[in-house]
Amino acid sequence: MEKLPERIVPESSEATLRPISSGAEKWLYRPIKCLNHGFIYLVDYMGNDTSVVEAARVSYGRGTKKVSEDRGLIRYLRRHVHTTPLEMVEFKFHCKMPIFVARQWIRHRTANVNEYSGRYSVMSNEFYLPEPSALAKQSQGNRQGRGESLSPQVQQKVLELLKAEYISQYAVYENLLKFDLARELARIGLSVANYTEWYWKIDVHNLLHFLRLRLDKHAQYEIRVYGEAMARIIKDALPTTFEAFEDYQLHAMNLSRLEIEFIKDHSWPMESVAASCEILKQFKNKRETEEFVEKLKNLNLVK
Amino acid sequence: MEKLPERIVPESSEATLRPISSGAEKWLYRPIKCLNHGFIYLVDYMGNDTSVVEAARVSYGRGTKKVSEDRGLIRYLRRHVHTTPLEMVEFKFHCKMPIFVARQWIRHRTANVNEYSGRYSVMSNEFYLPEPSALAKQSQGNRQGRGESLSPQVQQKVLELLKAEYISQYAVYENLLKFDLARELARIGLSVANYTEWYWKIDVHNLLHFLRLRLDKHAQYEIRVYGEAMARIIKDALPTTFEAFEDYQLHAMNLSRLEIEFIKDHSWPMESVAASCEILKQFKNKRETEEFVEKLKNLNLVK
Amino acid sequence: MEKLPERIVPESSEATLRPISSGAEKWLYRPIKCLNHGFIYLVDYMGNDTSVVEAARVSYGRGTKKVSEDRGLIRYLRRHVHTTPLEMVEFKFHCKMPIFVARQWIRHRTANVNEYSGRYSVMSNEFYLPEPSALAKQSQGNRQGRGESLSPQVQQKVLELLKAEYISQYAVYENLLKFDLARELARIGLSVANYTEWYWKIDVHNLLHFLRLRLDKHAQYEIRVYGEAMARIIKDALPTTFEAFEDYQLHAMNLSRLEIEFIKDHSWPMESVAASCEILKQFKNKRETEEFVEKLKNLNLVK
């Protein structure tokens, strides 16, 4: 079994009457390393799988108590996108990440944030330097992603350029501070690879939405790393809820009206080339056709 | 010292590594009675006064640690309306209240809610019947409030009318259910005095905003009762934060630009009638003048 | 072609430099009747289909301008759930509906609302009385919905009970007002069938989310009526966006991980009874099995 990271604070438990999640307790104050200088760890939490059930029972009233047991109810809620009971559970993380990751992250507006301030405090000399393997070419098919890897020589060249740039940036920063320039101005030459940190608190409905977008293969790799670290914690903290999330959202497939009609009007399985041609003829959109063929392959309806 | 209400669940504490608020623990599962059939009790919480401080320290960085101690920092945050650290603490309540109270309450959109559903479950035969002393006339000065009390005879008459009406409503409801009419329709003849209940979860910044509006003398009495019950709990759960809230928001006074200029341009104290005349001449608004004279009296600048 | 309702204000147009939606202009101030006393009409709007495209182009930058034309981009955004450009268009409605409908509606928290206040003003003598055809039994399969119709005799009886109850309620209300009881108290005996009204303003992303939930067959019929009225307006105001919404959300189908795997592991088409048995064996959940068989029938994979 996988070993957990060390705790950053000495264990010292106290008694509480509140609901406990043993899976969450296990993760408190244990930083998962993310990228070269970042981390994420659980600072506090509220609720467990049973809290989701109890919130749902308030809505459905006493009448449902006998019928469904807890796991069934949680799965029912996810299947039918009844999300309000999931808002009743909350997690608080301490996260450290490059500014460009923080900029994508903050677009999720339904969270509470306290970020390190470069106006008050001195920024650290820590910058994101990718692993060589993460250095890939601009994707051709996908305008925003990465495609194939760069050659090892070019990867080396890229890293040298970035390293030199970071050293130069931080030297300028230190010089400006020596001139006693206000910190809020001295930091403006530091890059978005510079690390920042924050407390981030969010309810589980919005956290799962965040994970759905940020665990996706179209998300930038560097934020996906943080998504995966959080997913690891939530999986232990809310096992039943997370399993339902995986089954009904994360690994689900959405079929459009056009796709439904296409399946309806044809016999299955179809041969790959024939399917592609036929779909393209109807959809008149190359990218949408490719996406649909991909789905049909996953359903084993196209060979 | 005041006795706490009884807990509705047997005490059975567990160990946690999370921060504890002993004041909040004390209140868990202890319903405070509100109005004739309602209640409010604390179901769960996250964080304590120290959590506010720790969230603020993330923003201000290590540089500030020595300077301010916790109480000073919390008061500083409130004074300067730095509200994000307060969002890091969360409370969850189980509340039962008349529908018309729920309708005012739900206007606070930054909370999480799971409400009892009259589509799934049978509504209870519980209706809000005011105490005789709560039965007052329409206010003259304030278009939305209550003025002087009704006479005891009229109060009695009012209560009889309401009681008879509730009995008739619930009889109709039971009849419709007997006809097997769908519950979502059978309930439409029930009044907004009928009780509903919900789980309500909110962060402390938004909770204090709720309290500021709902503890105000212009809030309808029936929702104020719930605000006061919550305030009682929060005062114990977050003593320093709540004290700062009282000092800098709840019992603060706002002076408008016109009021500032009026004070600046006159000698103090002034005599009441003279002040009123002079202010009215400048403000040209009877209500605003009365509000300002009231403030000046509170400041002892007008006798 | 369908005739539009009459405008409630005389036409008097002015010149603007803002983007225009001719489909939205057509609907301004034209109330669509909903239920017996309700309505919905468009009060104001901001933006059109092109506004969605322009907001997206800010993100994607100049590089994309040539590649995709507007319709393709809007459809791409919906397919990939890039919702922020949809937040750039806004609609404002004036709506009148029974309180129990308003109570479901207000749960959508991302809208702006100004509601008629029973504390300030006298509630009207208007109550929701269903059409006889809307009076159905409690559903057996679905705990919250309606099933088969009641008999005409029972429908008649139900309507008589409701009518009498409304008359009694309003008589009590008028009596309490005559006693000069504060309006905020006098109204507490009025039922949730009483009509209220509000201004409701929302961006299109959240509006489409509202429609997805409220056009669903599981939504209560009475709120669905309002959803359909809004959908009619939006369809004219944003034809391309609404069509994409219909294709990729409203009439889409979601397949869970378990369903994907089941399709993958079997040959299609299957016979209905065999499919049901086999699915139930794997899913171990009767309701989930029924839902899946329903989907397979819609895909013509089960006969």
Place this chain on the structure above:
Amino acid sequence: MEKLPERIVPESSEATLRPISSGAEKWLYRPIKCLNHGFIYLVDYMGNDTSVVEAARVSYGRGTKKVSEDRGLIRYLRRHVHTTPLEMVEFKFHCKMPIFVARQWIRHRTANVNEYSGRYSVMSNEFYLPEPSALAKQSQGNRQGRGESLSPQVQQKVLELLKAEYISQYAVYENLLKFDLARELARIGLSVANYTEWYWKIDVHNLLHFLRLRLDKHAQYEIRVYGEAMARIIKDALPTTFEAFEDYQLHAMNLSRLEIEFIKDHSWPMESVAASCEILKQFKNKRETEEFVEKLKNLNLVK
């Protein structure tokens, strides 16, 4: 009278039935220059001062129509912090600003945003270079602000360091793009002084909240510039609402419970040194004392 900036699009007005704000029309598509490469201009708007009044009238009902005229009602709403009618008016801006300004700006979560994406598109070679006069020392009293100016020689040195740093950063960026490194990675060495842009849409309640914080002298100068540009537009677009905002919020003064009691218990005016000593004795907090003395001077109660 001040000349307006030029429009970036040719004037071509269309007819609309919607409410018009002539002050807003005047500003459509006219960029106000902000900092060295930034701007802000109005892209679209919904509503005017009368829209605020109409939304409020829905709440207050017909009963109030005669009593208050529009200006009085708008001022009443602001005085009593009834903010929902202000949510009924909306503005959309196109803004271009340095990334560090965007990072402060985005913390206002109740707005809609579409930002230029460095994953899709190439970042421009534009960086914020302060005016020499903006280059000030770290403030002593205020941990986050600027104090006195740097000497002209040091200012010159600072600008040279920044300029050289920007040239080096952008050269690295161009090199990395030449290697065909994915754009989402190539940009990580660019600093937070690099310009980004976005569409930003917000309702007036939240916009005024933004302005209150960002027009404050404690806000960083560089975001204040954008706040002032927006204030200029809103002042023309909603003259009555903005005037009420200035009178009751922007130029208002908040007195804490302690300050109220101090004023109540003393005779006024007081002499400056005596007041300071006496207050410090009671408040036991140097900074709070200074803040209060400042207020008393503004009220002419301390000489």
